[in-house]
Amino acid sequence: MGAYIIRRLLQSVIVIIGVMMATFFLLQLTGDPARAMLPLEADPEAVERMRIYLGLDRPLPVQFYYYMVRAIQGDFGDSLTFRHIPAREIVFSRLPATIHLALSAWLLIIVLSLFLGILAAVRRGTALDNGSMVVALFGQCIPSFWLGLMLILLFAVTLGWLPTSGRQGYDIRYLILPAVTLAAPATARMTRIVRSSMLEVLSKDYIRTARAKGLPQRLVISVHGLRNAAIPLVTLFALDLGSLLGGSIITETIFGWPGVGLLAINAITLRDFPIVQTVVFYVAVGFVLINLLVDILYVALDPRIRLGGQERK
Amino acid sequence: MTANTQAAISPFQRERTRLEELERAWRSLARSRLGLIGLFILGLVVFSAIFADVVSPFSPTAQTLSDRLLPPFSARALEKGHWLGTDHLGRDVLSRLIYGSRVSLIVGILAVAISCVLGILLGLVSGYWGGWLDDIIMRVGDVQLAFPFVLLVIAVVAVVGGGLWNEVIVIGITGWVGYARVIRGQVFSAREKEYVEAARCIGVRTPILLVKHILPNVITPIIVLATFSVAGVIILEAALTFLGLGVDPKTPTWGGMLADGRSHIFTSWWMTFIPGMAIFVTVLSINLLGDWLRDYLDPELRNVL
Numbered sequence: 001m002g003a004y005i006i007r008r009l010l011q012s013v014i015v016i017i018g019v020m021m022a023t024f025f026l027l028q029l030t031g032d033p034a035r036a037m038l039p040l041e042a043d044p045e046a047v048e049r050m051r052i053y054l055g056l057d058r059p060l061p062v063q064f065y066y067y068m069v070r071a072i073q074g075d076f077g078d079s080l081t082f083r084h085i086p087a088r089e090i091v092f093s094r095l096p097a098t099i100h101l102a103l104s105a106w107l108l109i110i111v112l113s114l115f116l117g118i119l120a121a122v123r124r125g126t127a128l129d130n131g132s133m134v135v136a137l138f139g140q141c142i143p144s145f146w147l148g149l150m151l152i153l154l155f156a157v158t159l160g161w162l163p164t165s166g167r168q169g170y171d172i173r174y175l176i177l178p179a180v181t182l183a184a185p186a187t188a189r190m191t192r193i194v195r196s197s198m199l200e201v202l203s204k205d206y207i208r209t210a211r212a213k214g215l216p217q218r219l220v221i222s223v224h225g226l227r228n229a230a231i232p233l234v235t236l237f238a239l240d241l242g243s244l245l246g247g248s249i250i251t252e253t254i255f256g257w258p259g260v261g262l263l264a265i266n267a268i269t270l271r272d273f274p275i276v277q278t279v280v281f282y283v284a285v286g287f288v289l290i291n292l293l294v295d296i297l298y299v300a301l302d303p304r305i306r307l308g309g310q311e312r313k
Numbered sequence: 314m315t316a317n318t319q320a321a322i323s324p325f326q327r328e329r330t331r332l333e334e335l336e337r338a339w340r341s342l343a344r345s346r347l348g349l350i351g352l353f354i355l356g357l358v359v360f361s362a363i364f365a366d367v368v369s370p371f372s373p374t375a376q377t378l379s380d381r382l383l384p385p386f387s388a389r390a391l392e393k394g395h396w397l398g399t400d401h402l403g404r405d406v407l408s409r410l411i412y413g414s415r416v417s418l419i420v421g422i423l424a425v426a427i428s429c430v431l432g433i434l435l436g437l438v439s440g441y442w443g444g445w446l447d448d449i450i451m452r453v454g455d456v457q458l459a460f461p462f463v464l465l466v467i468a469v470v471a472v473v474g475g476g477l478w479n480e481v482i483v484i485g486i487t488g489w490v491g492y493a494r495v496i497r498g499q500v501f502s503a504r505e506k507e508y509v510e511a512a513r514c515i516g517v518r519t520p521i522l523l524v525k526h527i528l529p530n531v532i533t534p535i536i537v538l539a540t541f542s543v544a545g546v547i548i549l550e551a552a553l554t555f556l557g558l559g560v561d562p563k564t565p566t567w568g569g570m571l572a573d574g575r576s577h578i579f580t581s582w583w584m585t586f587i588p589g590m591a592i593f594v595t596v597l598s599i600n601l602l603g604d605w606l607r608d609y610l611d612p613e614l615r616n617v618l
Contacts, residue, residue: 011455018456029472141597143548145555146589149575153582246461250552254575264464265556268471280468284459291459 005296012292019284020071023277024064076281080272087274091260091282097167098259101252102244104175105182110237112187117194121202122221132191139188144247148181148254165256178255182248186240193236197229204228231301235294242290245283341609348605354598362414370394371405373412373565378403382581398583400573406583409565410591416566417595420480420550421543427485429539432492433532437523439493440500447497454490462487466549467558475559484546491542492535499531533610540603544596551592567592 034050042050051057055066070076079087116136120129155177156164167174201207202225210224211217249261256262260279267275342348361368377399383390385398385406397406439447457465469483503509504527512526553559554568555575562569567588574584607614 014452015455015459018452019459022456022460026468026472029469137600138593138597141544141593141600143551143589143592143596145552146571146585146592149571149578149585150589153578153585157579157582243461246464249463249467250556253556265467268467268558276468276471280460280464283461283464287461288459 004299008292008295012288015288016285019281019288020068023071023076023281024067026280027273027277071281074278074281076277077274079267079275081267081270081275087272087278090275091263091278094258094260094263097257098245098248098252098261100170101175101178101182101257101259102241102248104179105186105244105248106237106241108179108183109186109190109240112183113190113194116191118198118221118226120191120195121198122217124199129195133195136188136191139184139191142184144181144185145250145254147184148177148251151177151181152254165254167257178251178257181254182244182251185247186244190233190236190240194229194233197232198225201225201229231298234301235298238290238294238297242287245286338609342605345605345608347601351598351601351603351605354594355602358414358595358598359418361411362418365411365415369405369408369411370396371408373409374404374563376402376404382577382584384581385583385587397587398581400570400584401577401581406570406587409570410567410588412565413567413570413588414591414595416477416554416560416564417547417550417592420477420484421547423481424484424488424546424550425539425542427481428488428542429492429535431486431489433496433528433535435489436493436496437500437528440497441504441519441523441527443501450493451497454493457487457490463549463552466553467556470553470558475553475557475561477560477564480550480553480559484549488542488546491538495534495538496531499534500527503527503531534614537603537607537610537614540599540606544599544603547592547596547599 034047034054034056038046038050055063074088076087079085079090082090116132120132123129152164155162162173162177202221207220207224210220215224248257248259249264251257252259252261253265260283264276264279267273267279342352371394377393380389380393380395380399381403382401383393383395383399383403385396387398390396390398395405395407397410399405400409435450439450460468465487466483469487470479473479473483508530509522509527512522517526550559551566551568551571554566555572557572559568560566562572570588571585574581574586574588577584
């Protein structure tokens with residue numbers, strides 16, 4: 001198991017180095033960063049001075065070396081719109097809002113999909129099962145940003161129960177609509193997966209044995225059923241958290257939620273590339289780390305997967 | 314399943330078996346009510362996209378400022394022939410919807426086609442030769458998957474600029490990893506099969522072996538995956554254009570209509586409701602068709618896709 005973890009750790013380091021290289025080339029695609037940092041009417045001399053200041057006059061491999069040295073420290077330079085403030089500081093100041101939203105949505109996904117999925121599996125073939133499967137199918141097909149707009153239309157504009165957008169500290173009224181919007185597609189997908197993995201487990205012999213020996217339904221499902229269905233589900237739920245970090249971009253934009261996603265979109269329209277790079281970098285690193293944790297968790301939870309040298313599927 | 318037996322069948326018979334296969338597919342589809350509904354709706358969308366010039370009652374860009382913001386099915390709207398109402402510039406919502414389907418379908422189908430071709434090629438190479446080539450391809454895939462897909466596409470589109478073809482290319486190129494992984498896994502196991510060995514023994518050249526012998530036997534999951542992906546890409550395209558990063562706002566698109574509707578959400582609900590419904594119904598129909606296709610081609614895939 002130790003060897004497996006070390007191998008996965010090394011693999012993650014390689015991927016993170018790849019991520020840093022990719023963000024470097026993303027910046028190369030933008031053209032001349034010196035020009036981006038100066039007003040349009042700047043004279044060629046000023047552009048040249050800025051190029052020297054930024055080290056852009058040096059050969060590409062040298063630039064790449066200095067870039068990597070700074071990237072390892074998570075430093076992508078100062079923001080172009082907020083002068084003289086490191087992009088990293090600005091991104092970090094927005095992080096709590098995004099984590100607040102992502103964790104709330106994640107909780108919603110887990111609670112709702114477990115509840116609906118298990119209920120549908122246990123009541124297989126009933127109206128309740130069919131109904132929740134139809135809702136889940138629809139949930140997968142609704143563009144989440146449209147769902148967000150429709151929720152605003154219904155609960156904020158028409159009924160006036162909830163605010164349309166913004167964030168006031170940890171006030172839950174501001175959180176409800178964005179969290180539901182962000183959670184909806186994954187909840188729909190996970191409900192279907194929970195249902196089918198529960199059905200598979202419930203058809204096993206040991207469930208029949210448990211039922212035959214007179215165990216109450218509640219215990220059959222929670223102790224014998226869910227526990228055996230849990231391992232793949234834990235992985236999938238954990239992976240969802242990673243994709244929520246990325247998916248929050250659109251939700252944050254619709255609801256004016258002042259997180260990293262909204263920051264990234266605004267930075268993109270203002271062509272503030274250090275901010276874009278920082279966001280892309282940290283979200284990707286977060287995603288890699290979550291994946292790594294999931295794989296380690298997976299091995300820790302399931303003794304059958306402690307394979308050592310085998311290739312990970 | 315067919316590739317290794319085809320050699321023994323005459324061209325005439327092959328034609329007949331192909332017809333029989335089509336007939337079998339059709340009968341299976343007819344039995345699946347949901348699949349049939351999906352096909353019907355999707356057919357309608359494709360038809361109106363192709364014949365938009367004929368079907369659409371108005372020009373999608375014609376503005377009549379005196380008829381601005383007419384609600385759908387309201388007396389005035391019906392009198393003027395705007396069944397689904399008009400937007401803030403007095404443009405006919407139905408016509409814009411019909412023309413908007415073009416962008417969604419073009420981006421959805423072409424981007425997925427590019428991803429498929431790239432993914433299949435890289436997956437075949439990776440799975441057949443293995444070794445360092447496989448390592449490099451798969452590590453590049455890992456790096457790419459580390460970026461959440463939406464964020465990656467937004468960042469690249471922001472850098473290289475929006476527009477229909479940029480969208481197609483960016484989404485197409487960034488989507489290859491899933492296909493490559495599936496193909497690679499399949500080729501790994503196909504490589505050791507007798508029919509591959511037999512083909513190699515009679516001296517079939519490797520590119521031909523890969524494309525004509527192995528590919529037909531490993532393509533099924535790709536067809537299913539690609540069908541579902543078209544639905545996903547349509548949503549992604551709409552989101553990009555909605556955020557102002559995609560297709561030019563002058564072109565009628567579903568995402569652009571939603572962006573317009575968002576600024577009028579307090580007064581004109583239909584401007585956001587109708588284009589969103591169009592996306593939802595189209596995506597739903599593709600998914601219904603995909604569900605049927607998966608069950609028809611390979612019910613085992615139910616647990617994977």
